[in-house]
Amino acid sequence: MSKQANPLAIGLFLTGALTLLTMGVMIFGGGDYFKDKNRFVIFFDSALNGLNVGAPVKLQGVQIGNVSEISLVMETDTDRIYKPVVIEIDPALLRNTSGEESHGHTKKQQQEAAQRMIEAGLKARLETQSLLTGLLYVDLNFYSDKPINLVKLDYKNLPELPSVPTTVDEIRNTADEIINRAKQLPVEETLKNLSDTLTEIRNLLQSDNTKQSMTALAKSLQETQKLMATLNRQTEPLLSNANGALTDTRATLRDFNRELLPVLRAAEQSLTAATQVLQESRHTLNAVETLADADAPLNQALLEVRNASRSLKDLAEGLERQPQALIYGK
Structure with missing residues (x-):
């Protein structure tokens, strides 16, 4: 006959196993x-x-x-x-x-x-x-x-x-905001105005005035084309004449330049000579100014000559009044 199991031992065994399991989870769980x-x-x-x-x-x-x-x-x-x-x-x-x-x-x-x-x-x-x-x-x-x-x-x-x-919410919020703004736009009114505008344009294009204007415009374009063709035909001779005139003018200017060059050179030489004459005249004037100075020797000599002339004049007048003074003295 088998021995009956002890409940206390079984309970202690289970308690110990659970304690070890808990400790292992706590330790090995980091x-x-x-x-x-x-x-x-x-x-x-x-x-x-x-x-x-x-x-x-x-x-x-x-x-x-x-x-x-x-x-x-x-x-x-x-x-x-x-x-x-x-x-x-x-x-x-x-x-x-x-x-x-x-x-x-x-x-x-x-x-x-x-x-x-x-x-x-x-x-x-x-x-x-x-x-x-x-x-x-x-x-x-x-x-x-x-x-x-x-x-x-x-x-x-x-x-x-x-x-x-x-990120998905931000995209969704942005899309919702765009949709809300689009809903606030007067789309129906805009479409109605656009439809009315297209109807008016169609009526305008189908009107008699527009057709007459288109016909007149076509005629004007044809006349303009004819006028342009005529101008092209008349412009070619004018351009040729203008080209010839320009060629002649260019040749005239070339000849004028050739003839003008010696004249300019002679004028340059004349200016050079005139410049030298002016410089020499300036030196001569400087010399004259030096001689005419109050302290110059020439001026002093002229003063002495004038004094001597005055003395000779006085002597001649005295001799004329008293000729005997030349013999007897004064």
């Missing part, structure tokens, strides 16, 4: 259960089809965390539905320039870190992991040219990161 992670919340306006819990969170293509929670929140005042997505970021994967882990485990540190990243332009966007599966992941990147849109809804007291629409 120790994620013992790591402190920074948690943030993101509110997406886009549909979350394909985004699952555990989806990767990447910063410029490098995975730094995963999605830990996806929820729906309805605001009772406005009946608006929000879709908060909670992400967990492993601070061990974010290091500074010294290679040290970034610290930010406390609530205040996480809020300060989130504010710094927001000011630097960090925003979240949903991207496709695979076109075949349609799965999404959260891509963090810096979009400084896009506005900061924060819901500012306190969700589990977590710091919020802004989001931007997906």
Whole structure:
């Protein structure tokens, strides 16, 4: 007869097996259960089809965390539905320039870190992991040219990161905006005006006045062609005569140049001689001016001659009055 199994031993065995299994999962699972992670919340306006819990969170293509929670929140005042997505970021994967882990485990540190990243332009966007599966992941990147849109809804007291629409949503929004603007255009009125304009043009073309004008225009064109032909026939002799006149004028100018060249050379020689005569005349005038100067010897000699002449004149007048003075003296 077989021995009955002890329930206590079985229970202890199962408990020990479960404990070992749990420890193995925690140890070989990378120790994620013992790591402190920074948690943030993101509110997406886009549909979350394909985004699952555990989806990767990447910063410029490098995975730094995963999605830990996806929820729906309805605001009772406005009946608006929000879709908060909670992400967990492993601070061990974010290091500074010294290679040290970034610290930010406390609530205040996480809020300060989130504010710094927001000011630097960090925003979240949903991207496709695979076109075949349609799965999404959260891509963090810096979009400084896009506005900061924060819901500012306190969700589990977590710091919020802004989001931007997906590329598909941006294309869809742009297309919707174009369609809305096109709908606002007065298309029916424009088409009606165009139809009326085409009708008036057709009536104008089919009118008798237009037909008469077209006939007159055709006649005018024919007469213009005849006139142009006549002008062409008459212009050719005129052009030939003008060409001959130009040839004669060119020959006359050539002969004139040949005859004018000796005259110009003679005039140049005459000018040269006149220039030399002027220079010699200038030297002569300078010499005359020098002789006519008050201090010049010639001027002094002339003064002495004048004085001597005056003395001789006085002597002659005295002798004329008293001739005996020449014998007896004065």
